Amino acid sequence: MTDGLDGPAEDRELLFDRIRNALADEIATGKLEAGAALDEQQLADRFGASRTPVREALRQLAANGLVEVRARRGVVVARMTPERIMDMFETAAEIEAMCVRLATYRMTPLERSHLIELHDASEAIVKKGDFDSYDTFNRAFHEAIYHATHNGFLAEQAIAIRNRLMAFRRAQLRQEERLDRSRAEHEAIMQAIAEGDGEMASRRMRAHMLNAATALRRFIEANKFG
Amino acid sequence: MTDGLDGPAEDRELLFDRIRNALADEIATGKLEAGAALDEQQLADRFGASRTPVREALRQLAANGLVEVRARRGVVVARMTPERIMDMFETAAEIEAMCVRLATYRMTPLERSHLIELHDASEAIVKKGDFDSYDTFNRAFHEAIYHATHNGFLAEQAIAIRNRLMAFRRAQLRQEERLDRSRAEHEAIMQAIAEGDGEMASRRMRAHMLNAATALRRFIEANKFG
DNA sequence: CCATTGTGGCTTGTATGCAAAAATATCCTC
DNA sequence: GAGGATATTTTTGCATACAAGCCACAATGG
Numbered sequence: 001m002t003d004g005l006d007g008p009a010e011d012r013e014l015l016f017d018r019i020r021n022a023l024a025d026e027i028a029t030g031k032l033e034a035g036a037a038l039d040e041q042q043l044a045d046r047f048g049a050s051r052t053p054v055r056e057a058l059r060q061l062a063a064n065g066l067v068e069v070r071a072r073r074g075v076v077v078a079r080m081t082p083e084r085i086m087d088m089f090e091t092a093a094e095i096e097a098m099c100v101r102l103a104t105y106r107m108t109p110l111e112r113s114h115l116i117e118l119h120d121a122s123e124a125i126v127k128k129g130d131f132d133s134y135d136t137f138n139r140a141f142h143e144a145i146y147h148a149t150h151n152g153f154l155a156e157q158a159i160a161i162r163n164r165l166m167a168f169r170r171a172q173l174r175q176e177e178r179l180d181r182s183r184a185e186h187e188a189i190m191q192a193i194a195e196g197d198g199e200m201a202s203r204r205m206r207a208h209m210l211n212a213a214t215a216l217r218r219f220i221e222a223n224k225f226g
Numbered sequence: 227m228t229d230g231l232d233g234p235a236e237d238r239e240l241l242f243d244r245i246r247n248a249l250a251d252e253i254a255t256g257k258l259e260a261g262a263a264l265d266e267q268q269l270a271d272r273f274g275a276s277r278t279p280v281r282e283a284l285r286q287l288a289a290n291g292l293v294e295v296r297a298r299r300g301v302v303v304a305r306m307t308p309e310r311i312m313d314m315f316e317t318a319a320e321i322e323a324m325c326v327r328l329a330t331y332r333m334t335p336l337e338r339s340h341l342i343e344l345h346d347a348s349e350a351i352v353k354k355g356d357f358d359s360y361d362t363f364n365r366a367f368h369e370a371i372y373h374a375t376h377n378g379f380l381a382e383q384a385i386a387i388r389n390r391l392m393a394f395r396r397a398q399l400r401q402e403e404r405l406d407r408s409r410a411e412h413e414a415i416m417q418a419i420a421e422g423d424g425e426m427a428s429r430r431m432r433a434h435m436l437n438a439a440t441a442l443r444r445f446i447e448a449n450k451f452g
Numbered sequence: 453c454c455a456t457t458g459t460g461g462c463t464t465g466t467a468t469g470c471a472a473a474a475a476t477a478t479c480c481t482c
Numbered sequence: 483g484a485g486g487a488t489a490t491t492t493t494t495g496c497a498t499a500c501a502a503g504c505c506a507c508a509a510t511g512g
Contacts, residue, residue, distance in 0.1 A: 014297050015496070016285070040464070050497045052278070055465090056285045059242070063289030071240055072464055072503055087379035094324045094380075153313035154320075157383075241466070266494075276467045281495090298473055298494055 016053035019043070020060050027066050027077055028166045035079040038067065065164065082221075085168060086213060092161050093209030096142065097202040099158055100189060103148035104198035111148040112193070118144060119190050126183045134179055141186065168216055178215050185211065242279035245269070246286050253292050253303055254392045261305040264293065291390065308447075311394060312439065318387050319435030322368065323428040325384055326415060329374035330424035337374040338419070344370060345416050352409045360405055367412065394442055404441050411437065 023043075026032045038058065040051045047054065058075050061067045069075045080088075107115070118141050125133045142162065146155035185208040192201035249269075252258045264284065266277045273280065284301050287293045294304045306314075333341070344367050351359045368388065372381035411434040418427035 017297075041462095051464090052496055052498090056282055056495095059282045059286045060289040063286040071243075074463070074504095084379060087377045090377055091380045091383060095321075098320045098324070151313045151316055153310060154317045157317060157387075161383075267492095277494090278466055278468090282465095300474090300494070 014053075015047075015049055016056040016060075019047050019049065019053055020057035022047070023057060023061060024064075024066060024163070027061070028163050032077050034077050036077045038075045038077065040075075064160070082217070085165075086217065088161065088165055089168075089209065089213035089216065092158075092165055093206050093213065095154075095158050095161060096145075096209050097206040099146050099149050099154065100193070100205040101198040101202035102151065102154070103145045104193050104196060104201045106150045107148035107193075111144070115141070115144050115148070115193070116190065119186055122183055122186070126179055129179065131179070134182075138182070178212075181211065182208070240279075241273075241275050242282040242286075245273050245275065245279055246283035248273070249283060249287060250290075250292060250389075253287070254389055258303050260303050262303045264301045264303065266301075290386070308443070311391075312443065314387065314391055315435065315439035315442070318384075318391055319432050319439065321380075321384050321387060322371075322435050323432040325372050325375050325380065326419070326431040327424040327428035328377065328380070329371045330419050330422060330427045332376050333374035333419075337370065341367070341370050341374070341419070342416070345412055348409055348412070352405055355405065357405070360408075364408070404438075407437065408434070 023032070023038075032038075040054050040058070043054045044051045058067060058069065062069045062075070066078055067075050068078050103111075118137065122134065122137045122141070125137055139162075143155075143159065146158045149155060185204065189201055189204045189208065192198075192204055249258070249264075258264075266280050266284070269280045270277045284293060284295070288295045288301070292304055293301050295301045329337075344363065348360065348363045348367070351363055365388075369381075369385065372384045375381060411430065415427050415430045415434065418424075418430055
């Protein structure tokens with residue numbers, strides 16, 4: 001009606017859920033950029049709803065740190081300083097390292113073969129230089145590792161922080177040779193996993209994530225961004 | 227100026243903020259037990275407000291995982307399975323381990339002396355067997371470590387997960403000799419920090435947290451709790 | 453010319469009203 | 483008396499209404 005965000009119209013998805021998901025997605029993908037003001041009435045009109053569900057969605061986003069509410073002064077997309085972004089990347093790197101260590105020790109043969117399959121398929125994507133596909137693959141790869149920890153809570157946390165970093169990761173991955181390096185780093189991680197050496201997998205994963213962060217920092221500094 | 231009733235800074239606390247904080251506190255302290263239904267109208271009456279701010283508070287709590295909303299079927303305090311609790315403890319243990327490793331390498335002399343001061347003061351508390359004081363101390367001790375990582379985001383995450391585990395930790399610490407052991411484990415961690423060995427501090431912290439978790443598991447199993 | 457302050461519009465925060473879905477009670481059939 | 487369909491009540495989800503605070507801007511005074 002008002003907006004083209006129809007989707008599959010999940011059975012009975014609540015309105016405020018739809019709004020929250022849509023906004024979270026737009027923030028994560030950078031469609032709504034940091035610092036942008038989120039006018040309640042405006043959003044309500046856009047989603048063809050009233051302010052009530054919009055407000056509820058915004059509160060949830062605030063609890064997740066995606067937006068910032070200033071009492072009686074409106075809601076804005078969380079504006080992150082470069083320092084905070086680096087803090088988040090460092091935390092993410094540590095969490096990913098933790099995940100791959102646990103996953104190495106706990107994954108089932110099925111999970112292992114699924115991961116190998118994913119990794120193998122990424123070679124073609126890199127050859128084509130298809131950034132969007134690599135983005136999708138990369139997400140699946142890391143989420144497969146989270147899952148293999150057999151720790152549902154940890155997996156949720158890892159996904160949450162990954163989502164919050166997605167906007168930045170997106171910009172960063174568009175650099176040609178980073179894509180190649182990314183896969184090479186995955187390769188090294190896979191090898192450690194194959195050898196059952198969780199500690200090494202962990203160290204390599206941390207390095208992998210910090211490399212990505214460093215690439216991002218250069219990007220930020222070059223673009224006077226944030 | 228005219229009235230000394232409440233805090234000057236928080237004069238304008240929003241209603242839904244007050245409600246959210248109050249509920250979060252009651253859930254964390256176990257005053258509201260897991261699975262309890264949270265009736266909107268009832269809460270509204272209790273806080274002398276309407277359902278609107280109550281609903282916003284509940285959405286925020288949901289985003290933080292403290293309550294569970296079942297579409298059109300009301301909100302309940304998050305009921306956690308023993309598996310999930312153990313998952314959370316494991317995650318917390320890893321995060322704490324990560325924190326103390328970073329803190330060891332990054333803490334300033336001032337932060338280090340503050341931590342030593344805290345730890346020293348805890349001896350008297352243990353001797354008295356004062357559980358409540360130890361609870362307070364313990365929180366301060368761990369938060370000092372979070373802070374010393376000089377990673378604000380990580381510190382926030384650590385505090386958040388700690389808060390979510392508080393309800394369970396509370397029950398668990400009431401065991402006599404666990405208090406003694408807790409301090410001894412702190413002592414070992416402090417030693418590793420003093421030697422600047424972040425890896426060892428990290429391992430000891432992980433063990434410390436997992437010991438607490440194990441003590442809790444025994445408690446859970448003994449009490450058919452959750 | 454700049455600072456101050458008051459006013460009007462606009463946005464947020466809260467209350468209330470209404471419709472629809474669950475939950476519960478009621479009644480009918482067997 | 484049991485089981486199930488149906489009516490009633492309760493509660494959630496959303497919309498609308500209203501009050502109060504913020505902000506921009508202009509008018510005023512220094």
